[in-house]
Amino acid sequence: MKKVTLLAATVVMAGSLFTACGKSSTPQYEATVDEVFTCGTYDGTALVVNLDATNNTDSYLDNYTVAYSLVATLDGTALSTSYLGSDNPYAIADGKIKSGESGMVQAAFDISGVDYDEDSELVLELTSYTIKDYKTVGVLEETISMADVEAKVSESEFDVSIDNVTVTDDGEGTNIVVIDYTFTNDSDEATSFGSAVTEELFQDGVALQRGYLPYNHPLREDMDDDNVYTDIKSGASIQVREVFELTSDSNVEIKLTDRQSFDQAVILEKEIQVK
Structure with a gap:
């Protein structure tokens, strides 16, 4: 009986170790690209990326944590971050994503004066820290042709x-x-x-x-x-x-x-x- 009990305890401990190891390599969030488009702002033009992000942590996840971890390069040139004003109809408000749930996250980049055409390529790379050991891991890498990026414009009133x-x-x-x-x-x-x-x-x-x-x-x-x-x-x-x-x-x-x-x-x- 003691041997059986010991064996069961060993199995439980092994399971705990396995869970801990798995958790340590899990990124805090994951994401997929939902939509990419360009639109005007009050002072230029922005390239906007909407991400469908999933929170893997046990607490709330701020949208901007994901948004500002996204890096965008256009034909090899890194783009600087931008934002959409709250009165922009295409803007997604900052918020929090609950543990285990998914939500829409918006990142924007300034392309005012950037030279590109339909043959240009946009590369998106997103990283996250792991939950336990806080190591940086890649969670998304995607290449998009600018020919597939919609330009959204408003209509005057x-x-x-x-x-x-x-x-x-x-x-x-x-x-x-x-x-x-x-x-x-x-x-x-x-x-x-x-x-x-x-x-x-x-x-x-x-x-x-x-x-x-x-x-x-x-x-x-x-x-x-x-x-x-x-x-x-x-x-x-x-x-x-x-x-x-x-x-x-x-x-x-x-x-x-x-x-x-x-x-x-x-x-x-x-x-x-x-x-």
């Missing part, structure tokens, strides 16, 4: 149309272009053209400076200058007149963007003649 373009002078020898717009607010809040739209005009590749209409100029009589910053409610429209100084008779490029969108969505791009 504002609409602007060009009603009329007039080339004239300001009465003091400076040639100017006067542009009449119709601004429509399709957002939920009242706002103005000046608050909602970023307006850029270029001639010969150089940004044009704003001009003005003298008080006695005939074009001042039929348009209220204050319309630029007059708030209008959702669904309403208003006419706006803008003036810029010309530097030559070359075509003028107009670009209007939504300054309230997370990625500066383009509202209108147009080239006009001013000869």
Whole structure:
């Protein structure tokens, strides 16, 4: 009987040792790639990686622990980390994953100004510490063609149309272009053209400076200058007149963007003649 008892104890001890050894080599988390895409941010462009992560520990796992352990290289160049603002519709909020459960984790990298094309390759590598002996182990390595990476863009909640373009002078020898717009607010809040739209005009590749209409100029009589910053409610429209100084008779490029969108969505791009 003693021999049997001893044998049973030996088996239990061996099982405990086996469990401990197995646990020591287990990573704190594992993950698979759920989605990779690019999107604009307020100050550039981000490459975003959504991971489906599993927590192997006995306690909570912070999302950012996984996110900041992910390394991304594009055509051999390491990318610096970035983030999506909370108002970005594609952002996943930071949180915690319970023991033994899985959750979505988001990592972002700055690709503003990074030169790449559809043939470029993105390499993702994720490491984790092991639970017991705290050694670094690889838990994910994946190569993705940038041809398979979707570019996500927002749609502006504002609409602007060009009603009329007039080339004239300001009465003091400076040639100017006067542009009449119709601004429509399709957002939920009242706002103005000046608050909602970023307006850029270029001639010969150089940004044009704003001009003005003298008080006695005939074009001042039929348009209220204050319309630029007059708030209008959702669904309403208003006419706006803008003036810029010309530097030559070359075509003028107009670009209007939504300054309230997370990625500066383009509202209108147009080239006009001013000869």
